[in-house]
Amino acid sequence: MELPIVLWSLRMTPSQATSYMPFFMVYGSEAILPTDLDYGAPRVRAYDEQGAEASLEDAMDQLDEACNDALLRSAKYQQDLCWHHGHLVQGQAFNIGDLVLCLIQDNKNCHRLSLPWEGAYVITEVLRPRTYKLKTIDDRVFINTWNIE
Template sequence: MPFFMVYGSKAVLPTDLDYGAPRVKAYNEQGAKTSLEDAMDQLDEARNIALLRSAKYQQALRRYHSCHVWGRAFNVKDLVLRLVQSNKNRHKLSLSWEGPYIIVEVLYPGTYKLKFIDDKVFTNA
């Protein structure tokens, strides 16, 4: 979030104070109060602009996702790999997928009940 939106004014850097930036030299206490009131009016406008930009970004992201990411549905008896969720006792060369698993039941779209395949139990049908 920009400094202006948090504090209601533009940031003054330490180097601006040390070297006497024009904005620091032109500082006026009386003018600061009026500019603070103006800035407070601009703050609501800046928040609305940020909200609109965020909504526009979310829409573009959603549009990209729907165009470039394809959904995939699996059926019972399909073989799948599962992404390892825990990083405990892992390093960068560890495998990120485990399995294979067999889908035993489709609970609802995108959620499956898996069973680890044991060579003795698994029969290819």
């Protein structure tokens, strides 16, 4: 029973990327809340049937401008995300002797509560940047090389 309320709140919250409400982006107008109709909000009382046709044409022009504005804001938002990731998220480099866990590549026999990591392994050799040779803690050599990208 809560789903319609949650969906309504999501559709009425302005997006961080476009700064427009999803309802506006889909329907091209601001939503009128049921409480606005019940209690006679100023914009409901100011509605004029004769001026609605001219107002609709103006709203259509504003809708094109709003869509272009939302497209530009979304592109800027994505550029900012790329910059943030490229400049602020640092890659990890390991040294010989560091303990690491490896991501399990074949999760065919795993269920959803299984750990996604295996190990611990010790780095024995740095082959090139971000590529390492590993061994288990009890000194058995791990045959494959490990690339952290």
